[in-house]
Amino acid sequence: MTASAKTDPLLGLAASQTVGPFFQIGFEALYQNDLTVPGLKGRLVTIRGQVFDSDKLPVPDAVLEIWQANSLGKYAHPEDQQDKPLDSGFSGFGRCATDAEGRFGFRTVKPGPVPSSTETPQ
Template sequence: MTRTPTASQTVGPYLHLGLTRMTFPDIAADATQGETIVIAGRVLDGEGQPIPDALLEFWQANAAGRYAHPEDTQDKPLDGGFLGFGRVPTDRDGQFSFTTVKPGSVPGPGNSLQAPHIVVCVFMRGMLRHLYTRIYFSDEAGNAADPVLGLIGDESRRPTLIAQREPGSNRYRWNLVMQGAEETVFFDC
């Protein structure tokens, strides 16, 4: 008996079919401490077309800079109503939006501090492996010294990770571009 390898397959349309009930677009509860913000944008392909069936997961520290995880033993306060996790699908126009609190700085390599950021994991059809990226904030002075942003050799690509604050509001705009000239920086985790 011989075994013939089967063809590999890409991820199917299960994201909206199987995970629609498991979305968490409001990471910040009413009692969560810190500045409540909204991050909205679109997920686009290399030609600027919307990707209507992506799923984005978010992990972040609370406003004090502490993760709701047992391995985070920093002497910073936990916020009992804040888990630091969210999940949102894109709509047919590739749009997404979620509400959270602006995170605090967290420790980085050595004795450095990382600028406030949100870790993003991207799932979508056609990808066998999910991708990781980050959202930083345009109004944070700590971006200049952030050790992870500093790893991006081509400084012209760093803005793909920075959400722009809309003037006079608590809203940030950030688009995720999967490939092409404006491709978002992704990290190999």
């Protein structure tokens, strides 16, 4: 994110969460912001952003999680019954914490299209 939170008209409020503060010691072992594995098919992408609070100040202790399909649009989940192959070792799940300026990043593969009845971007 390159625009300032105070001047970016696209910034909106996300749903509020009143969980925390968290005890951080030892939690780093649960972070996995690089979802790539050897032999992963598809276009590699980096997702970067910054988390702000309701006063538009960076949040230095946020934890973000993503869950996504692989490059063919298949989730590594037993309820995904699509006849598409999985990538060995690719779980599609990632977790990371923000830095002192509220910044975060994930390295992953661009997910393929996922069927949806809601017609929302997947």
